[in-house]
Amino acid sequence: MPHRLAVFLSYLFHPLLMVTYAVLFYYTAFAHVFMVTAPARMLFITGMFFLLTFVIPALSAFTMQRAGAIRNLEMTERSDRLMPQVFTAAMYLVVFFMLGDKGIPPFISLFILGSVVAQLVAAAVTLWWKISLHLVGLGGLCGGMLGAMLTENHAASWPIALAFFVSGLVGAARIQLEAHDFKQLYIGYLAGFAILFAAIFFFNT
Numbered sequence: 001m002p003h004r005l006a007v008f009l010s011y012l013f014h015p016l017l018m019v020t021y022a023v024l025f026y027y028t029a030f031a032h033v034f035m036v037t038a039p040a041r042m043l044f045i046t047g048m049f050f051l052l053t054f055v056i057p058a059l060s061a062f063t064m065q066r067a068g069a070i071r072n073l074e075m076t077e078r079s080d081r082l083m084p085q086v087f088t089a090a091m092y093l094v095v096f097f098m099l100g101d102k103g104i105p106p107f108i109s110l111f112i113l114g115s116v117v118a119q120l121v122a123a124a125v126t127l128w129w130k131i132s133l134h135l136v137g138l139g140g141l142c143g144g145m146l147g148a149m150l151t152e153n154h155a156a157s158w159p160i161a162l163a164f165f166v167s168g169l170v171g172a173a174r175i176q177l178e179a180h181d182f183k184q185l186y187i188g189y190l191a192g193f194a195i196l197f198a199a200i201f202f203f204n205t
Helices: 003-012 015-029 039-066 082-099 106-126 133-151 157-176 182-203
Strands: none
Touching: 003 157, 015 039, 015 082, 015 106, 015 133, 015 157, 039 082, 082 106, 106 133, 106 182, 133 157, 133 182, 157 182
């Protein structure tokens, strides 16, 4: 894989974007279960998810980097990851409590709550080992998709097939960039998948 493509894929499927991608998938695949179906309203809601789960955490990481709390935004050093991860988990928790009765299906709230757990688990692992956050995020996206499809009895085969394919591409990109070894990728993916699948499959009633 060309180096530039590996970098592009790493940014395009940044871990912080997984919630936004999940919301877009859910709205596309499960439009019939949304109480809020007006396109303009859903665009606003998706924009809020993007702001709260990507823009604000990304700006916080940039602020930490400028203040010298972390070395770089790529967080190549394991010790740089803990503070941004905990902040991101806190923002996800804020989003979870903000959802309330907004016409959002329960599986989206469960995806957010599962993402909080995944972030905290990854942060705990980060204390002693460098797990792949990209694959935690993509594993969570795939697990959340599958959990929703099974509990809602709704087949959407091509999106989840695409998500699995993208997971493989991003894994290859991270290997190409020498950001992780295979074990860090596999454990990250399995952890994210298991947490988000369990959150939705067992609690989406």
